[in-house]
Amino acid sequence: MAISNKYGRTYHYPFSPGTSSDDRINYHYWQHLGRIPELVHTEKLDGENNCLSRHGVFARSHAAPTVSPWTESLRRFWQLIKNDLGTLEVFLENLYAIHSIEYRQLDHHFYVFAVRENEQWLSWEETKFYARLLDLPVVPEIQLPILTEDRIAYEKALIHAAGGPGALAPHDAATGNPVTMEGIVTRNVTGYAVSEFSENVFKYVRKGHVQTSVHWTRNWKRARLKQEGGPYVDTHQ
Numbered sequence: 001m002a003i004s005n006k007y008g009r010t011y012h013y014p015f016s017p018g019t020s021s022d023d024r025i026n027y028h029y030w031q032h033l034g035r036i037p038e039l040v041h042t043e044k045l046d047g048e049n050n051c052l053s054r055h056g057v058f059a060r061s062h063a064a065p066t067v068s069p070w071t072e073s074l075r076r077f078w079q080l081i082k083n084d085l086g087t088l089e090v091f092l093e094n095l096y097a098i099h100s101i102e103y104r105q106l107d108h109h110f111y112v113f114a115v116r117e118n119e120q121w122l123s124w125e126e127t128k129f130y131a132r133l134l135d136l137p138v139v140p141e142i143q144l145p146i147l148t149e150d151r152i153a154y155e156k157a158l159i160h161a162a163g164g165p166g167a168l169a170p171h172d173a174a175t176g177n178p179v180t181m182e183g184i185v186t187r188n189v190t191g192y193a194v195s196e197f198s199e200n201v202f203k204y205v206r207k208g209h210v211q212t213s214v215h216w217t218r219n220w221k222r223a224r225l226k227q228e229g230g231p232y233v234d235t236h237q
Contacts, residue, residue: 003055005194006062007091007114010185010203015155018183018205024198030151032199036188040124041142041158043166044183044203045111046101047093052078054085070097070220074110081134088130089116093139097220098173101182105169106225113139113185116194123191140167142184158184162204180206 011026012019019025026032033039048070051058056065057075066075074094096109112131115122122130131138142164144157166181183205192200 003064004051004053004058004062004089006058006060007049007051008194008197010201011198013155013158013202013204015159016183016204017207026198026202029202032202033154036190036200038189039186040189041144041161042113042138042185042187043140043142043168043181044185044205045093045095045103045139045168046099046170046182047095047111048097048099050074050092050094050110052081052085052090052092053088054082068217070094070222077110087117090130090134090136091115092136095223097217098223100173101170101179102173102176103166103168103170103223105167106223107227108137109223109225110136111139112136114187119194121192121194121197121200124187124189126191139185158186158204162206182206 009024011024011029013029014025014027016025049060050066050071051062052074057071057078058064059066059068059071071094073096090112091114092110092112094110095103095106112127112134115127115130128138142161144161162184163180165178170179170181171177172179183203186202186204188200
């Protein structure tokens, strides 16, 4: 039995080209967007989904805390803050180990993207508030024009933004060549119930993104930060 519920699978926009056969697609996204007063768009990062809660540090499965070597520094950090989390569950992208994309402008290895409390996902402002309290960054925000009355214009604007280089200088880990960002995640700015996740969070993934396989764990490499030795969780080499 899982200690807590894992992060749900985010549904793709129907115009997202980077889908696979087992991905879920929200064909009714436009109706859902019409009921959301304000959206925030963030960069989808190529890392491991980790969760910090009072029970431990979890990877994708919440059956037991993770013990992977690339979460070692995160688990040390968790020891310092675990008694302050209470009922909060902090979800973040762990970029400590390089997957398919190598980011060359990292200020930090861990980027918060959501906070859950009981059966509620907290608002984006609350998410940023708790990230600041923990001295952790949030995933980069992407500014898009407000086009929720014109579906075609909305899709074109999002696709255009997703073709950008990203905030953290993504490069193909295999070739070393610069690549565009992996994709964009759109969410309701306000909070929403866990049961309503699929109606409030959507993603666009670019075509040709190399899906990271389990093989990266065999010879994984630590991602370098812009300023090694600076104020980040991993304080020793």
